[in-house]
Every structure is written in C-alpha cells, then in structure tokens.
Amino acid sequence: MPLNPSFASLSQRLGKGTGAGLITGWVGLPDPLVAGIVANEAFDAVVLDMQHGFVDIASAVQGVAQIALAGKPAVVRIPVGQFATASRVLDAGAAGVIAPMVNSAADAKALVSFTKYPPVGERSWGPAIALNVCGLTLSEYLAQANGLTATIAMVETREALAALDDILAVDGIDGVLVGPSDLSIALANGASVNPMSAEVDDALRHVAERCRAHGKAACTFVTTGAKGKDVIAMGYDFLALGTDVMQLRAGAKAFIEACKG
Structure with a gap:
C-alpha cells in the first residue's frame, strides 16, 4: 500500500542537524477541533502537549486524527517519565514523540525501548489506528516504523547538557x-526564568553544533517569530512557534488594539 505522504513528511523533512527549519504548531487545549484548526494553518507539523497542556490520551488520539485530516504529521509531547504513553500515541498514528526531562543516556535508552521496534527497542506491537493514518499494511509498518517515527528527547537541565553527546549517541x-524556559531556570540555579537569556542562547548554539556532529535533529521551542528566525539561522531543524493559548491571546490583543486604534 502507498505510504501517506503527510505521515512520512516529518521523518523525511526533519533533517539531521542540517537546519531544515520546520515550523510547528503547539496545542495544549484538549478539544480536537483546536488541533484541526491549527493544523490547517501553514505549519509543517502540529505538537499535542500532554505535559503542560491539558491533552489526555483520548483527546490526543482524536487530535492526531484531526491533524492527519489536514494532511500534517502529528507529534505528541508525553508527560515526564511516562514512556509507555509514547507507545500508545505512536499506535494512534503520531509521527513523533517528544519526551521531557531526559537527563542521561540511560533515560534515552529507556525512551527508545518504548518507541522503536526490535532490534533497536522493545516497542510492543499494536498499531491499529496508526495503520489508518500512515496507509501501510502490518508488515510494511513493522519494516518501516522505526525510520518513519521520530523519537525526540528534551534537553532542559544542566545534567542533560553535560550528557548531551551520550544522549545523541543512543541508537x-x-x-x-531544548526546553528554553526550564533550561533557563536550571542555568540560573532557580533564580529566574528567562528563555531569551544569553546563557540559553549559548546552550542553543552548543546543542545545534552537537546535533550536526551526530547527524541528529536539533529542535526547540520559541515564543516569538523573531526568535524563531534566530534559531533557524543557528541550524535548528524543528521549532515550535508558541502555543495555541499564546496565539489566541495575541490574536485577541491585536484585534482589540486595531479596533481601538
């Protein structure tokens, strides 16, 4: 059966430290219609946030379907340490998983065990809904899934930065x-949160450089379009451009200011 191009587009376009600059939406509101609306904008992919957003497993499954209907790949950020959830959202048709607070090679290997089939990992078999999304047969999916689904570890602590090369070396x-807000708190020893700080910028450049060296994708989250342009220039392959709530508030503010102006 032919592979659904929208499912494959994440792995094919993500890049390996080449600075592909994919711009993604970020959805934390649990109504799947929000995911569908965001997916119909000019984003390259859409992330569903189960960590700090309010997306649960049921709304994630429905959100993946809405994103797929818009012809885009869905990525899901799972809650901290819930690596088993990674398998569930991949079974639901997610094209990628983001895992927060991966601080060591051991954490990275544990994550991979749930996201990749043998011989790379130990992902359990059951991609019933994923087959509807990707368009492959069972045997085709088994043969291709490890290469088609992206496993992305978050770097947001001093420990993760110190172990970066070890994490990137994990098959x-x-x-x-890079989670810039948490990383800024860590780098400031808890004194402040400032994702735009010079220390975070230095870390972003370092991560991009090491990703290029390992042939792995450099990804991050930004809160402004100008910052997005900056990280693309640094060589980032994938960036989330704000959240649905941020964009909703910004849009409302712009409409009100234009009306009053």
Whole structure:
C-alpha cells in the first residue's frame, strides 16, 4: 500500500542537524477541533502537549486524527517519565514523540525501548489506528516504523547538557529538543526564568553544533517569530512557534488594539 505522504513528511523533512527549519504548531487545549484548526494553518507539523497542556490520551488520539485530516504529521509531547504513553500515541498514528526531562543516556535508552521496534527497542506491537493514518499494511509498518517515527528527547537541565553527546549517541534517538524556559531556570540555579537569556542562547548554539556532529535533529521551542528566525539561522531543524493559548491571546490583543486604534 502507498505510504501517506503527510505521515512520512516529518521523518523525511526533519533533517539531521542540517537546519531544515520546520515550523510547528503547539496545542495544549484538549478539544480536537483546536488541533484541526491549527493544523490547517501553514505549519509543517502540529505538537499535542500532554505535559503542560491539558491533552489526555483520548483527546490526543482524536487530535492526531484531526491533524492527519489536514494532511500534517502529528507529534505528541508525553508527560515526564511516562514512556509507555509514547507507545500508545505512536499506535494512534503520531509521527513523533517528544519526551521531557531526559537527563542521561540511560533515560534515552529507556525512551527508545518504548518507541522503536526490535532490534533497536522493545516497542510492543499494536498499531491499529496508526495503520489508518500512515496507509501501510502490518508488515510494511513493522519494516518501516522505526525510520518513519521520530523519537525526540528534551534537553532542559544542566545534567542533560553535560550528557548531551551520550544522549545523541543512543541508537533510536532521532533528535533533541531544548526546553528554553526550564533550561533557563536550571542555568540560573532557580533564580529566574528567562528563555531569551544569553546563557540559553549559548546552550542553543552548543546543542545545534552537537546535533550536526551526530547527524541528529536539533529542535526547540520559541515564543516569538523573531526568535524563531534566530534559531533557524543557528541550524535548528524543528521549532515550535508558541502555543495555541499564546496565539489566541495575541490574536485577541491585536484585534482589540486595531479596533481601538
């Protein structure tokens, strides 16, 4: 059966430290219609957030379907440490998984064990809904899934930065995503949160450089379009451009200011 191009587009376009600059939406509101609306904008992919957003497993499954209907790949950020959830969202048709607080090679290997089939990992078999999304047969999916689904570990602590090369060297880790807010807190020893700080910028450049060296994708989250442009210039392959709530508030503010102006 032919592979659904929208499912494959994440792994094919993500890049390996080449600075592909994919711009993704980020959805934390649990109504799947929100995911569908965001997916119909000019984003390259859409992330569903189960960590700090309010997306649960049921709304994630429905959100993946809405994103697929818009012809885009869905990525799911799972809650901290819930690696088993990674298998569930992949079975539901997610094209990638983001895992927060991966601080060591051991954490990375544990994540991969749930996201990749043998011999790379130990993912359990059951991709019933994923087959509807990707368009492959059972045997085709088994043969291709490890290469088609992205496993992305978040780097957001001093420990993760120190172990970065070890994490990137883990077979099955396709890239890392810098969490700039948590990283800024860690780098400031808890004194402040400032994702725009010079220390975070230095860390972003370092991560991009090490990703290029390992042939893995460099990913991050930004809160402004200008910052997005900056990280693409640094060589980032994948960036989340704000959240649904941020964009909703920004849109409302712009409409009100234009009306009053």
